[in-house]
Amino acid sequence: MKDISSGKELVNKIKSFIKNYDFEIIASEGKSELTRFAESYIHQNVAETNLNLIVKVINEDRIGAVEMNSIDDHTIAKNIEKAIEVTKIAPKLDYHYQLLKPQSYKIKSKYSKDTANFNPLNRAQLVSQLIKEVNKRGYEAAGAFKTEESTLLVANSEGVFAFDRGTKVDFNCVITRDNSTAHTSFIDSDINNFNIDKITDELLLTALKNVEQIEIDPGIYTVILSPEAVSEILNYTGYTAFNGKTIMEGKSFVCHNQGKKIFPETITLSDDPFNELTMPIPFDMVGYPREKTDLIKNGVIKDGVYDHLTALKYNKKCTGNTLPPEHTSFGAIPFNLVMKEGSNSVEEMISSTKKGIYISRFHYVNILNPMSVQLTGMTRDGTFLIENGKIVRAIKNMRFNASVIDMLKAVDMISKERQTKPGSIGPAVTPYLRTNNFTFSSKTSF
Amino acid sequence: MKKILKNILDWLELKVSYADLRFVQTEKENIEVENGILSSYNVSTNRGVGIRVLADGAWGFAASNNLDEASLQETAAKALDIARASALTKKEDIRLAHEDKHIDTYITPIAKNPFQINPAEKIDLLVKATKMMLKDRVKKSEGSFSFYKTHKIFISTEGSALEQTIFESGGGMAAYAIGEGDFQKRSYPSSFGGDYATRGYEFIEEMNLLENAERTAEEANQLLAAPPAPEGITDIVLGGSQLALQVHESCGHPAELDRALGKEISYGGGSFLTLDKLNNFTYGSPEVTIVADATVPGGLGTFGYDDEGVPASKSYLVNKGKFVGYLMSREDAFKLGLKSNGAARAENWNRIPLVRMTNINLLPGNLELNKLIGEIKKGLYLDYNKSWSIDDRRINFQFGTEIAREIKNGKLGKIYKNAVYQGITPEFWKSCDGISSEKYWHVWGVPNCGKGQPDQGMHVAHGTSPARFRKVKVGASK
Numbered sequence: 001m002k003d004i005s006s007g008k009e010l011v012n013k014i015k016s017f018i019k020n021y022d023f024e025i026i027a028s029e030g031k032s033e034l035t036r037f038a039e040s041y042i043h044q045n046v047a048e049t050n051l052n053l054i055v056k057v058i059n060e061d062r063i064g065a066v067e068m069n070s071i072d073d074h075t076i077a078k079n080i081e082k083a084i085e086v087t088k089i090a091p092k093l094d095y096h097y098q099l100l101k102p103q104s105y106k107i108k109s110k111y112s113k114d115t116a117n118f119n120p121l122n123r124a125q126l127v128s129q130l131i132k133e134v135n136k137r138g139y140e141a142a143g144a145f146k147t148e149e150s151t152l153l154v155a156n157s158e159g160v161f162a163f164d165r166g167t168k169v170d171f172n173c174v175i176t177r178d179n180s181t182a183h184t185s186f187i188d189s190d191i192n193n194f195n196i197d198k199i200t201d202e203l204l205l206t207a208l209k210n211v212e213q214i215e216i217d218p219g220i221y222t223v224i225l226s227p228e229a230v231s232e233i234l235n236y237t238g239y240t241a242f243n244g245k246t247i248m249e250g251k252s253f254v255c256h257n258q259g260k261k262i263f264p265e266t267i268t269l270s271d272d273p274f275n276e277l278t279m280p281i282p283f284d285m286v287g288y289p290r291e292k293t294d295l296i297k298n299g300v301i302k303d304g305v306y307d308h309l310t311a312l313k314y315n316k317k318c319t320g321n322t323l324p325p326e327h328t329s330f331g332a333i334p335f336n337l338v339m340k341e342g343s344n345s346v347e348e349m350i351s352s353t354k355k356g357i358y359i360s361r362f363h364y365v366n367i368l369n370p371m372s373v374q375l376t377g378m379t380r381d382g383t384f385l386i387e388n389g390k391i392v393r394a395i396k397n398m399r400f401n402a403s404v405i406d407m408l409k410a411v412d413m414i415s416k417e418r419q420t421k422p423g424s425i426g427p428a429v430t431p432y433l434r435t436n437n438f439t440f441s442s443k444t445s446f
Numbered sequence: 447m448k449k450i451l452k453n454i455l456d457w458l459e460l461k462v463s464y465a466d467l468r469f470v471q472t473e474k475e476n477i478e479v480e481n482g483i484l485s486s487y488n489v490s491t492n493r494g495v496g497i498r499v500l501a502d503g504a505w506g507f508a509a510s511n512n513l514d515e516a517s518l519q520e521t522a523a524k525a526l527d528i529a530r531a532s533a534l535t536k537k538e539d540i541r542l543a544h545e546d547k548h549i550d551t552y553i554t555p556i557a558k559n560p561f562q563i564n565p566a567e568k569i570d571l572l573v574k575a576t577k578m579m580l581k582d583r584v585k586k587s588e589g590s591f592s593f594y595k596t597h598k599i600f601i602s603t604e605g606s607a608l609e610q611t612i613f614e615s616g617g618g619m620a621a622y623a624i625g626e627g628d629f630q631k632r633s634y635p636s637s638f639g640g641d642y643a644t645r646g647y648e649f650i651e652e653m654n655l656l657e658n659a660e661r662t663a664e665e666a667n668q669l670l671a672a673p674p675a676p677e678g679i680t681d682i683v684l685g686g687s688q689l690a691l692q693v694h695e696s697c698g699h700p701a702e703l704d705r706a707l708g709k710e711i712s713y714g715g716g717s718f719l720t721l722d723k724l725n726n727f728t729y730g731s732p733e734v735t736i737v738a739d740a741t742v743p744g745g746l747g748t749f750g751y752d753d754e755g756v757p758a759s760k761s762y763l764v765n766k767g768k769f770v771g772y773l774m775s776r777e778d779a780f781k782l783g784l785k786s787n788g789a790a791r792a793e794n795w796n797r798i799p800l801v802r803m804t805n806i807n808l809l810p811g812n813l814e815l816n817k818l819i820g821e822i823k824k825g826l827y828l829d830y831n832k833s834w835s836i837d838d839r840r841i842n843f844q845f846g847t848e849i850a851r852e853i854k855n856g857k858l859g860k861i862y863k864n865a866v867y868q869g870i871t872p873e874f875w876k877s878c879d880g881i882s883s884e885k886y887w888h889v890w891g892v893p894n895c896g897k898g899q900p901d902q903g904m905h906v907a908h909g910t911s912p913a914r915f916r917k918v919k920v921g922a923s924k
Contacts, residue, residue: 034900035531038709042532046507046900047524048796050494067490069511075491082489089566090484091573120506120531128535142712144899174712183712249586250624328486329478329588363715366835368846368923369864371628376844378837380715399835399842399868403924442868442919444842 007153007163017080022058022157030150035123038142040131059087065325095313102159105282109166110189116149126196133200134175143173160287175203182206183381187427210382213394222356223438229359230430231421237404238334240370244306245331248314263299263408271334277420277429278336284322293319307332337428342414349413351389358384373404401441410437450515464500466602470795478590479572494795497525503539504532509796543779547605552750554613556646560593563647578659582667583623591617606755615649616642621663623670630669634662636687637830642891643744674922675850675865681822682918685829690890690908696871698806700840701763703772715838729769730875735809736764745805746891746907753799756788793902807909811881820856827851844868864922877916886911
């Protein structure tokens with residue numbers, strides 16, 4: 001057997017090797033191709049075909065997992081033997097491990113045959129077109145253009161059988177001319193939605209404004225965050241604050257604030273695979289159906305997301321956010337963060353700002369204090385000063401040290417427009433946000 | 447496997463100006479324990495072949511886990527197609543710096559093969575250590591080990607044929623003291639998974655986890671009750687573990703030549719160490735000498751040959767404060783008219799070699815630690831990384847540490863929590879006026895350096911001994 005397309009056959013084979021033990025499997029395979037360019041030429045261009053099989057053997061609350069990327073009989077048998085051996089020496093879990101019963105699934109991944117068939121020459125031609133256009137304005141282009149086709153199979157000895165196939169287009173680009181830069185990203189399942197002319201125009205529009213940057217002093221500012229910047233902030237928040245395991249361990253601000261209304265009525269955040277702008281997978285890594293989970297609803301802190309193990313251990317309901325066994329210790333993260341839209345246009349948000357800063361993108365965000373969700377990071381590729389309702393100047397990059405809690409408390413405008421932007425697992429769907437409490441702590445020289 | 451690889455190389459020979467094939471097989475054992483309970487035991491095997499070609503003056507790379515000859519022939523043909531597509535945008539033909547032909551084998555010298563140690567023994571050690579840490583407010587403890595055995599075969603159209611077997615071992619533990627609205631973590635022997643080395647199980651035994659478990663838990667409890675670090679401008683001493691991160695972010699990454707050439711600008715960013723600064727820029731004080739040394743015994747970035755078949759070497763990046771060298775691949779070295787210093791590394795068979803750190807070491811000074819601290823009237827001793835962030839040219843940085851100790855009149859005093867310090871890279875290194883001696887020097891393994899698209903995690907290391915920096919901006923996270 002060389003691939004997992006005959007899913008049932010693989011499951012039966014594993015069953016025959018494992019015999020009397022319970023098991024779970026996660027099998028994935030795919031073709032991923034990525035064209036990378038910098039200084040306006042393609043400098044890295046790669047393609048990969050691979051598969052991965054994880055078999056988890058469960059023996060009276062003792063678990064051993066093995067992982068392999070070859071599925072011939074000999075390899076599977078040898079690895080399963082190792083997993084069984086481990087279950088004989090491992091200490092028992094401190095809770096009873098139950099396998100999931102068979103489920104039904106309401107959604108499927110999005111699949112595009114055109115994306116699956118998109119080839120290196122197709123990608124190179126679009127990259128070449130973008131390079132030529134930005135070169136005409138004196139800019140160099142750098143970025144990555146990925147197309148991917150993947151198959152996922154999750155099954156267990158109780159009869160769970162979940163099979164899915166999807167495609168992905170993932171593009172990002174920075175254009176530069178001295179200190180003038182701009183960035184954009186695109187993520188979708190269908191290459192037919194990828195519009196290189198639109199992307200080129202967007203890049204040039206930002207870059208041509210992002211010139212002759214001035215320095216401003218650190219301090220607390222009103223800021224308007226782009227959907228890309230909002231996505232970055234919320235993804236960090238998702239994994240540190242809304243991870244059910246950290247909530248159960250008392251390591252998240254959620255555990256002391258559940259049910260409390262601490263944000264404005266307009267703030268609603270969920271993990272929502274059903275949103276039409278996102279790219280869902282139908283199930284998690286034990287085959288639990290993905291479902292919508294409210295994290296913040298109308299300003300009220302609801303709950304986090306839970307993986308199968310944490311849910312069993314703490315008697316909670318799994319929300320369909322189980323990660324592969326190698327990340328078991330981490331807990332769970334939201335797969336498809338969606339922030340509810342507001343009622344404002346971006347133009348209104350800018351024109352009603354007396355003094356503020358527009359942030360296109362962040363760089364190297366990290367957690368400073370997990371309990372207050374204080375994050376740090378730099379601005380990058382287009383930070384602008386807003387005065388009297390207009391973007392007046394580009395400014396040099398700044399470091400922020402800001403608590404997401406304080407930042408969301410001070411949100412007073414949310415855009416109607418939302419965009420699909422790269423997320424932790426699946427993409428996030430985020431609007432523009434205006435907040436009156438965003439702390440910059442220092443500046444840099446460009 | 448070697449025969450199949452050779453057949454594919456022969457097939458490619460007439461179609462390309464250069465090609466290399468890499469077979470990589472990795473065995474990994476990962477054990478994670480929480481509060482004395484085994485939470486995860488994973489064993490993995492992974493193998494495949496990556497084929498890199500230079501055709502029509504441009505790069506193509508294709509990789510597959512299907513190892514039969516027919517599949518690999520298809521993979522080679524795919525690499526050729528990709529190179530021809532790349533050529534559509536080329537400005538000039540890619541050229542590689544000269545490298546001699548090498549035919550050799552390399553095996554990591556180890557005393558105890560970690561894969562021959564009974565898993566029960568490893569699990570038991572972590573169970574005991576994590577149970578010992580459950581004291582007072584420590585409600586969560588965790589410990590982990592990871593072991594790797596990587597077998598690599600490299601052949602190229604230039605005639606090089608290399609075989610390497612690299613062993614890696616590592617792990618660590620952490621205690622979480624949890625209070626109402628706050629928690630504090632204390633790690634040992636380093637944060638974010640511990641310490642790693644190209645050594646055998648003896649490396650784990652030398653960590654003395656059990657001997658350090660109670661102290662680690664006690665410090666976590668002390669941190670929970672400690673005040674936040676004071677704000678201001680002060681003198682600091684960075685402990686070795688935190689200094690490793692400082693070297694990594696503010697010297698290792700900016701010294702990568704591909705970053706300086708703009709090849710990473712869209713993702714990881716560029717570098718303030720632009721080409722005009724080579725041999726012409728004061729990076730730090732005369733105390734500061736930093737080398738890239740892939741030959742250090744046991745370093746996590748130690749190997750026989752890099753993934754372009756260039757021998758491991760030692761070269762200077764910063765010499766007595768002056769910026770004198772980059773980390774280089776063959777392609778990038780050619781642009782400077784230099785030879786590669788063996789820093790092109792690939793995460794696995796399915797990734798291309800990129801310019802990566804090896805062991806980036808801050809060479810020791812000659813001070814005793816008590817003198818380094820003793821010459822500070824008022825300051826902080828900071829160690830064990832907790833948070834890190836740096837701008838996309840590696841100039842403005844801000845790092846947080848697990849623990850801070852007051853320094854008052856040359857003596858260590860009370861503990862502070864949530865410490866952060868900020869700086870501008872060259873100014874910070876110019877403020878270094880003392881480095882402790884070789885006695886305190888240790889090579890810290892960092893198994894999670896990220897770079898590139900698609901992402902590549904790399905195992906690197908940093909040799910450091912505690913060092914002193916004057917007038918640094920410090921504060922606390924809130």
